[in-house]
Amino acid sequence: MSIQVTLPDGGVKVYAEPLSISDIAGDISRKLAKNALGGVVDGKVVDLNTILDRDAEVRILTWDDDEGKMIFRHSSSHLLAEAVQNLYPGTKFGIGPAIKDGFYYDFDSPHTFTEDDFPKIEAEMARLAKENSVFEKNIVSREEALAYFRDKDENYKVELRNDLPADAEISTYKQGGFLDLCAGPHLPSTEKIKAFKVMSIAGAYWRGDEKNKMLQRIYATSFPKKAQLEEYLNMLEEAKKRDHRKLGQELGLFTIMEEGPGFPFFLPKGMILRNELENYWREIHQKAGYEEIKTPMMLNRSLWEQSGHWQNYKDNMYFTKIDETDFAIKPMNCPGSILVYKHSLHSYRDLPIRMGELGLVHRHEKSGALHGLMRVRCFTQDDAHIFMLPSQIKDEIKGVISLIDGVYKLFGFDYHLELSTKPEKAMGSDEIWEMATNALKEALEEESLPYQINEGDGAFYGPKIDFHLTDCLGRTWQCGTIQLDFLMPEKFDIHYIGEDGEKHRPVMIHRVAFGSIERFIGILTEHFAGAFPTWLCPVQVRLMSITDKQLPYIKEICDKMRSRGIRAEVDARNEKIGYKLRESFQMKIPYSLVAGDKEVADGTISLRRLGKGDLGAVNVDQLIEDIIEEIKERKNP
């Protein structure tokens, strides 16, 4: 008998006797043996010490593989649980999975954890890791599992065990003095876990259900090397510096006051940025054949009942009364757009009709959900609704995809697509849903765009394509969405007159590119760390003089720039040049221009470009043309 192992590169190794994944790694190279964290056998992730006794395709997992990281972090979470078990007797255990960037474990403990406990927990974890306990796997019967955890009064584990399918193989892993109900896989032993840090503590509902008890969740992260942990912590620091709430405050873009929780105020500087975004938006939509409308912020309740929003979202809507009649503040723009469509008759020749609206919507978000500009109670959707013939669906979807693609490319965002399918609270028949979902799929496939399926995450009236963009720190944000809708046209009984002179039902697309302008500004702020492209900058140029003597000279240049549409200002304060420059940099102003006697004599100006240092004296007129060009082209820094 021999065992044939096929490796990812297509290479085949033949072994005479059963052997472990770890042995295979060792046979490939010493380095791989050292770095191996687990394996994949015929597509299944397994422990490194799993014995292979048959032919299989094998891949060795290291830290470079996502699955490898998951194994490492999952084992780390068991280490955390063991530390907590030792330090805080009486604690019951929930679940402890690996997540992106780390892991957590949920505890139900008589002790209330605080940050002060972190060093103690870390020290205990370090002690346990050094003991290099082996992760022992045991297959147990349902009864054994039940008996063990019931005896220990581990009611959460008992619940988990009870919910496992009757034919499921139940396994436990034990390292040191900690035994957990766990499917694995795990590291061979704890010694590889060299660098870890307890990050935070937070409440979390048992099994993610807000009806259940809230447990204490300890978040932590771990790495094979100390340097990697340091790097990760530095990245977090960087993200913290870029926090749009902090930068929004420092740069004077927006503020949120106690008087209006979740209702942001845009300050003059933020308003400039916002208007620039909206100008850009109007420009590209006008080119793409959209018309712009504005619909009322408050409309009769019956409209929302007709659309289905009342039934689905009334708890998150704001209401008021006018003369005994209920009105709702709009949480969405589509019913308004539909009324505009209905307002006149449409011929098939007029379709598609693309109606855009920068619509201010209000939604009652729970107080705990609010977060700067990212999650607010009123925001502006850069919305549009396309009414079209069924035959136009694919082309319109492609058109929208290309429009949104252009928006993200402009800011240098990468993105990926997700297709969200029928949710539980969907309206409409399965046939309609299938038709709509297939239309979206076909459009994506014809454009050869890769996408993931996001099962059950569609809107109640239709499936959607979501754009998830990645910022420069690698974080992802869901922004654009394209929703295909056969239902609203029916609910609102809208139609067009076809070639045959009869009434027909149009199909609708709902779509946004920015998503929420407020949120997009938040994302841009973090993406650019406040150093926006010049075209978006509230102040594009700041002029300063060495002494008061050159003030008239820079004022003249400032006027010239302003007359050409550049947002320039003079810092006329009687301060040293270093002081004035410092503030200019802190305000992330792209162009800092300095004039002393030399520049006045030569008719030049000294240029210091944000992030590029002192560029020396330049010709003023040429500089003006360059800046105008940069703004016009909407170049990135």
Next chain:
RNA sequence: GCUGCUGUGGCUCAGCUGGUAGAGCAGCGCACUCGUAAUGCGCAGGCCAGCGGUUCGAAUCCGCUCAGCAGCUCCA
């Protein structure tokens, strides 16, 4: 909404175990007229989130409310 934490001048923060507020920055004034990330001096600015309680006395202790932060839940 839930769990935990926080709330002091425009901003960032100090204020030990309760004795009725302090700094830096920003602002204003004066002097200096200066070459690429903070010139010096002076002035002004706070019912310590709000309400109630304990106490001879509360920014400090307790309760409630509001707001914020980190998660959870939710996000058409």
